Amino acid sequence: MDTPAPLKGKSLVLGTIALSLATFMNVLDTSIANVSLSAIAGDLGVSPEQGTWVITSFAVANAISLPLTGWLTQRYGQVRLFTASVLLFVLASIACGLAPSIELLIFFRIVQGAVAGPMIPLSQTLLLASYPKEKAGTALAMWSMTTLVAPVAGPLLGGWITDNISWPWIFYINVPVGLGAAAVTWMIYRKRETATRKLPIDAVGLGLLIVFVGALQIMLDKGKDLDWFHSGTIIALAVVAALGLALFIVWELTDEHPVVDLRLFKRRNFTMGALALSLGYGVFFGNVVLLPLWLQQYMGYTATLAGFALAPVGLLAVLLSPVVGKNVSKVDPRIFATIAFVIFGVVMFMRSHFNTQVDLTTIMIPTVVQGAAMAFFFIPLVTLTLSGIAPAQLPAASGLSNFMRITAGSFGTSISTTLWDHRATFHHAQLAEKLTVYDPTTTQALANMQASGMTPDQALATLNRMIDQQAALLSATDIFYASALLFLALVGVVWLTKPAKAAAASEAAAGAH
Template identity: 60%
Template sequence: MSAPAAYTAPAPLQGSARLWGTIALSAATFMNVLDSSIANVSLPAIAGDLGVSSNQGTWVITSFGVANAIALPLTGWLSQRFGQVRLFVTSVLLFVLSSWLCGIAPNMPFLIGARALQGFVAGPMMPLAQTLLLSSYPPALAGLAMALWAMTTLVAPVMGPLLGGWITDNAHWGWIFFINVPIGFIAGFITWTIFHKRETPTRKLPIDTVGLALLVIGVTAIQLMLDRGKELDWFHSEEIILMTVVSVIAFAFLIAWELTDDHPVVDLKLFKVRNFLTGTVAMSIAYGLFMGNIVLLPLWLQSFMGYTATQAGMLMAPVGLFAIILSPIIGKNIAKFDTRRLATVAFLVFALVLWMRSHFSTLSDFNTMMIPTLIQGIALALFFIPLTSIILGGLPGDKIASASGLSSFCRVLFGSFGTSISVTVWQDRTALHHAQLTEMINRGSTASNSALAGLNAAGLSAEQAFSQINRMIDQQAATLAANDVFYASAVIFVLLIPLVWLSRPARSGAGASEAAAGAH
């Protein structure tokens, strides 16, 4: 058994080995990040093809996120137990397998299971790809390595909606997953060829099985409660009550166990550090709002505004343009700024974007809806790196890895929660607005009688005319409901700003650049 102290890090790669190693690691990262956004614009097609509602279709997103979050805290233990290179290549190959299973899914339960597997095996890929990339470059070029990483993680969200939309409109939606197969095989083969002689030492470590079991039970129960609550009428359902009780009990025992265990799967004592607490809470809630809204927007566009998946993808894609331009600049100069100011600007820009979207109507054209998407890229560039700097600022070096893993766990988990909550609130508000608008259709309403007369004059029967008006009401109700979600999200972003200022100034970018890339 090798002792960690005896391990000497290998020298940085040179020449073509470094080039191909960077390409392979970037391809694996690209594939991973792509899968977190490519399915967003395909949800209506997937839900329709598999015969489920749009609300159930969002499980394709949330199952991936929850499983990914659960896997993140295990990365450290797994890499020490099996070696970083073996674990990374195995994760990539299992990701390929799970992607293929997603593509051939005959029904929604099968797809959800395959997506959960995909999310779980994807957990170690991001941090390990980053670690292997940094070991390939000399310290003087670490900034270049992180710039390449940031570009990869920001280009994927741009390509995801475009590629997902085009595939959905021109082929079977399964191809959004099948495209991972050749990329994954090539990335895994090149990585093993170049890095297998640079394997890290392994050692047997105890694993917190009780903590892990409680974590899985608690997270799964609360996600099931959020996903199924709408269709089961929330707390009128015994299943929802049971899921809620199970999650509360599991989390209560988890907290008590993790605070006393010698090798906790999640180091909850980190929450005693003010910057870690405030930064993680702010980032997690903000990311939940962000994910909820980027899933809701294409759902609304395709379900009620007549957009194709390709058109919705074109509208969503520019979100990364400003982020691609600004992120390397922010990362390079992060130490010169008060990160709390940068995070404040990010939250204000997010609030502005969502406020602009809250004024969308059924008459809003493509260009009008494109403007907030472009502006949102500025917020993304000012969001991840400064907040990660706050989270890790002042922590000792031996706590950086644990803190980065725990904050990523919270962020990814809240992303899944935000998706479920946003879609549920949207559907509830749609039903409310539909009921309110329908009340205005009566014999005493001049507008109603005029509309019906116009439709009858166009050759529609009374039944067809009422059906046409109902479709118009559906569209208006869904639009008003989406506006409600956008507006509420904007308000919450503003309310998060004081939380950022409860942290201490974190001017040093030490460690932040490494974790910030993984935050994408």
């Protein structure tokens, strides 16, 4: 089939808006629930830590479905698959909003994540086909803006909806956006459908992928509740994950049509670039989830205020991304990636000095600075990861690196919340040891509280809440400090890659978001 001519006039404008809205809706759903976790958990009667499954379930399902995009596209066509993906996403969003229990909500988030897999890579592919080749950079810049604005809008919108309406509406708002995007996309692009052909599906590889990633994610999420390896369930999950991974590697390296092309790891740039991208994103996303949880549970922030504290992250990202995109072919992308990790490290060091009296302005300053790191993070690292890869292998390489990145983000969420709880327990025990009836400061504090009208039990409960708040802060700052060190260590990983130019990877760069 001949490549269709670029779109013009009203069709180009409407097509760009429709594809961008679908992308915006998808990316929005990765961040909009972050500030609503406390409300969701409270409404459904579970702990906020269990509520993080609402985020991780979506991310894992989304990551697993990504490698299938190439096969599904050849089987059903780009336009049909994209439109179906958007409509199914809308249906799953409605089901999420109606879910009466955490179990059903997690199930529908898994469905939502699974059907969302093809949306981002196909929106970018259709958009590039809509513009002349010489305007590809402009198309990618416009596309990237939606993926950078969504994380800004997500916390603000999620917080406002949670405080002023109710949390199910963070899912219901997808309905008009999704229906509009699907209708306009079908109207404009249905005559530009790609050729289809029947291909065998690597069902065994896909099954093993689901088993090992699913078992590992459940192990990370349930480990804290079940006392880790003192539990037979956790040991069994670890064994299943390890066996699943081993069998998956063997099968994918020997199958004729693997669902994931592991041979890409023979390339040093792909291996080191994908590793830096995934680990960096995992640490970043774990902190993105942790910060609003701490603000709402221990600092008295509403969902709206927590969203407001997180929103400025996109300001510098939006301003600097076009500059980075324009210069990534002129400057060694390893320099840009190094700048990103150094800024991320500085941001985490700033947060590691927070205290229980920290004000909103102090919280927002590192958030604003973090936006600069985001601008220097995605494009250069994707450029390095995909450099030197043949055009025919770009979809597989982009799919695999995205799978690694999104999975790492999900694991980062589970690990950061688990460590936060573990370190808080440790700090609580240490602080409580120093507060005894023989300590004059403790005795004086309890006496002052009782003098203000509290009973002895109320005074002790108040003191315990103060210890809880301080322990949660110390635990969070421990994680921020460790994250800073990890980001700086990733600079070394970046410089294990070879110098790369953007030319070979420019058409896949947007997919990293």
